[in-house]
Amino acid sequence: MKAIGRGSILGFIIGLIPGTNSVIPTILSYSMEKKLSKNPSRFGNGALEGVAGPETANNSYCGGALIPLLTLGIPSSPTIAVLLGAFIMHGLTPGPTLFQKNPDLVWGIIASMFIGNAILLIMNLPMANLWARITMVPFKLLFPIIIMITIVGTYSLNNSMFDVGAMLVFGILGYLFKKAEIPLAPIILTFVLGSLLEKTLLQSLTIFQGSFLGFFTRPISGTILSIAVISMVFSIISSVRNKRIINEDVEM
Numbered sequence: 001m002k003a004i005g006r007g008s009i010l011g012f013i014i015g016l017i018p019g020t021n022s023v024i025p026t027i028l029s030y031s032m033e034k035k036l037s038k039n040p041s042r043f044g045n046g047a048l049e050g051v052a053g054p055e056t057a058n059n060s061y062c063g064g065a066l067i068p069l070l071t072l073g074i075p076s077s078p079t080i081a082v083l084l085g086a087f088i089m090h091g092l093t094p095g096p097t098l099f100q101k102n103p104d105l106v107w108g109i110i111a112s113m114f115i116g117n118a119i120l121l122i123m124n125l126p127m128a129n130l131w132a133r134i135t136m137v138p139f140k141l142l143f144p145i146i147i148m149i150t151i152v153g154t155y156s157l158n159n160s161m162f163d164v165g166a167m168l169v170f171g172i173l174g175y176l177f178k179k180a181e182i183p184l185a186p187i188i189l190t191f192v193l194g195s196l197l198e199k200t201l202l203q204s205l206t207i208f209q210g211s212f213l214g215f216f217t218r219p220i221s222g223t224i225l226s227i228a229v230i231s232m233v234f235s236i237i238s239s240v241r242n243k244r245i246i247n248e249d250v251e252m
Helices: 002-015 023-036 049-070 076-088 104-137 139-158 162-178 185-207 219-251
Strands: none
Touching: 002 023, 002 049, 023 049, 049 076, 049 104, 139 162
16 A cells, blocks of 8 residues: 555656656656565565556556646647647647636546546456456467457548558558667657647747747746756767667677
8 A cells, every 4th residue: 555655646746747658657666666665576576566556656647647738738748649639639729728718628537537447446356357368368369459450440530541551651660660769759749749849939939039049048948958958968878878888798
């Protein structure tokens, strides 16, 4: 219960931070539980805290991530970015005005969270063993079923084979990106938010009279951009350093 409580708080707080994803609270929760454990050697061998904490953090992250989406229109993860894209496609603009113009939608989403958790509680407790057995289905049977469902679902959106072809092409690209270890999250965020970012950039440049220095001279934007640049530099340095260490180990 202590691991569940810590994971709930941690996941919810990280969900409030834009640009994160559900992997971060999961890893942090696992590391925290391992450090707090009196016997860390149990972790990696099925320790309950190592399962309960990260899973709870993952679940609570989803609820927290909806807050910046609904109040500010800022997605906290690729999944939330897709949800933002669905809102925009239906003519809805998440942000402060969403509560005034579409209160039925907002409160409907909040109510669905309560109903969804109640349904999950009813389904998961008596049927946990059944869901676990799904992992035992051979991949050679599971893979064609997944492909069939995705093709039928894609075609049913617009009754267009072009959509199916596009889905297959981008599926292959996604597979190649994964093999090349290219992260997909930034690509999804750019695809969903690209037009909105371009529009906002043009508005800002108009205010700054075409100067990019305005983004760095304003306190809030300057701080955020500085942190982003520093994080990027440290990430590149860390990646290069890790590759050197791996190459040295291989040579030895």
